[in-house]
Amino acid sequence: MDRIRNFCIIAHIDHGKSTLADRLLELTQTLSERDMEAQVLDDMDLEREKGITIKSHAIQMQYKGHILNLIDTPGHVDFSYEVSRSIASCEGALLVVDASQGVQAQTIANLYQAIDHGLEIIPILNKIDMDSAQPDVVADQIVDLIGCDLEDIFRISARTGEGVQPILDAIVEKIPAPKGDPDAPLQALIFDSVFNPFRGVIAYFKIKNGTLRKGQQVKFFNTGQDYEAEEIGILRMKLVPTAEVGCGDVGYIISGIKSAAEVKVGDTITDKENPCAEAIAGFEEVKPMVFAGMYPVQADKFEELRTVLEKFQLNDASFVYEPESSLALGSGFRCGFLGLLHLEIVQERLFREFDMDVITTVPNVSYKVYTMQGEVLDVHNPSGLPSITMIDHIEEPFLRAQIISKAEFFGPVMKLCLDKRGTLVSQHYITSDRVELNYDMPLSEIVFDFYDKLKSISKGYASFDYHIIGYRSARLVKLDILLNGEPADALSTLIHEDNAYEFGRKMCVKLKDLIPRQQFDIPVQAAIGAKIIARETVKQVRKDVTAKCYGGDVTRKRKLLEKQKEGKKRMRQIGKVQVPQSAFMAVLKLD
Helix, strand or coil: CCCEEEEEEECCCCCCHHHHHHHHHHHCCCCCCCCCCCCCCCCCHHHHHHCCCCCCEEEEEEECCEEEEEEECCCCHHHHHHHHHHHHCCCEEEEEEECCCCCCHHHHHHHHHHHHCCCEEEEEEECCCCCCCCHHHHHHHHHHHHCCCHHHCEECECCCCECCHHHHHHHHHHCCCCCCCCCCCCEEEEEEEEEECCCEEEEEEEEEECCEECCCEEEECCCCCEEECCEEEEECCCEEEECEECCCCEEEEECCCCCHHHCCCCCEEEECCCCCCCCCCCCCCCCCCEEEEEEECCHHHHHHHHHHHHHHHHHCCCCEEEEEEECCCEEEEEEEECCHHHHHHHHHHHHHHHCCCEEECCCECCEEEEECCCCEEEECCHHHCCCHHHEEEEEEEEEEEEEEEEHHHHHHHHHHHHHCCCEEEEEEEEECCEEEEEEEEEHHHHHCCHHHHHHHHCCCCCEEEEEEEEEEEECEEEEEEEECCEECHHHCEEEEHHHHHHHHHHHHHHHHHHCCCCCCCEEEEEEECCEEEEEEEECCCCCCCCCCCCCCCHHHHHHHHHHHHHHHHHHHHHCCCCCCHHHHHHHHCCC
16 A cells, blocks of 8 residues: 555646656556656547646656556646545645746645645646746746645646656655555545446545455445456556556446436445445535526437436536426426536537437526525526515525736736626735735626636736635526517526616617518517516518519509518518527527
């Protein structure tokens, strides 16, 4: 056990985690030169296209007789749950900071999480070869942040490999070996799982106490199911089977589990005959922040979508879903996500990996509704709101946002936060030209486009992190969109009273362009209760019925036009308006 080191890499998005992981794999010769490629641990096409890590990846390396288990983690705020799982299964962390950008909000958030778990931190300054690097300034920031000495900070360039070798020695020397009792009953924490169509569910675990052997009868603590360990082994670029996995080590288990619901990330594996006394206190339950409905494009694909979501949840434990139905879209699922990027990635992965095309409704957050009878309802969907006479008041989730920006963007960032109903809690200058702002803001204002706007007004410099601080009372109204007098429930939103008129008007203008023209006029209206607050009309497509008239009395023309008008009126009464998927997505892109 004293030869095992488990560590993760934590950093803000785009600070060079995956590139550093590549260099470590090269130096320990875990991969042959032929297999080596850039960002080798980011094995999803999406990760390479967007240049971000979405899934945490575990891989084992060997160095000077020691076993090093690296768990690479994402840096984007929407995937912080992946980071919490990696931290729960490690004893040390490499803290990577970009020498040109300095300490960012996500770095701080992940660092605090690592410190709470008692991890040994090794500070690393990356990208020192860049022209815009300010290694001395950023090194001072790191010293202020974690209280280490300047000599403790490793200065490297992960791209060129300069200065990376000493990090491996530091991992061996500084990070403690895992603690545990090899002779105690088996106790292993599942920190990830994937679904293989031929082998069933493959669970990745870290052993805290005891040893796991091939063929052993094991039991999953929370679900109470027992299985035989058909194959166990360690994680290299491919799965490598072994006869046993020792105490403190990281490995995988295949036991022919066919149903995705039987494996819960955070569960404890123990021996069937000699079980451990209690489960390992894993990581916190995932709290989805953004909710959206997902519906199959063809109504008969509902069961297929259920199966696909079950398999997908194995690979992404922060995604949650439950069945729901909608008047306009039929049967589907109410899904919870950690943020808008997460929603976008899930939608894209369902299409690429499972060939599943889905319609996604307007994302919203969950509200607490207090009724006159004193009941408290959790409302995820505007259609679930009780009638206005029943409601005493509504509370919405608030968050504490931490924004770190260059001082020159201080004004625009503050204006953006105030526009989003934020209240300033504190501000302080980290250095002479970097300022940290803390705001309390409603989650519903952050959900749509806050992150994109923050990036654009700060030219990509500002970084953003948040955590939920509870619910607060709010003046919210339900905004309905009526097409041809019929409410389109998939386009309804709960919105703050002050923003309702503006938002309703923009929605109507946008939908007017997106809804295809019909044989009759389609009024597009925004309404709060019975009060219409905005209206646009999608003009009808008209046939020129008077073309055959030449000369003669004007009454002949009028008769034909009146006849057409009657027909249009009848059409409008029975006409149905189809809303294209682009309309649902366009709502997100309202400026």
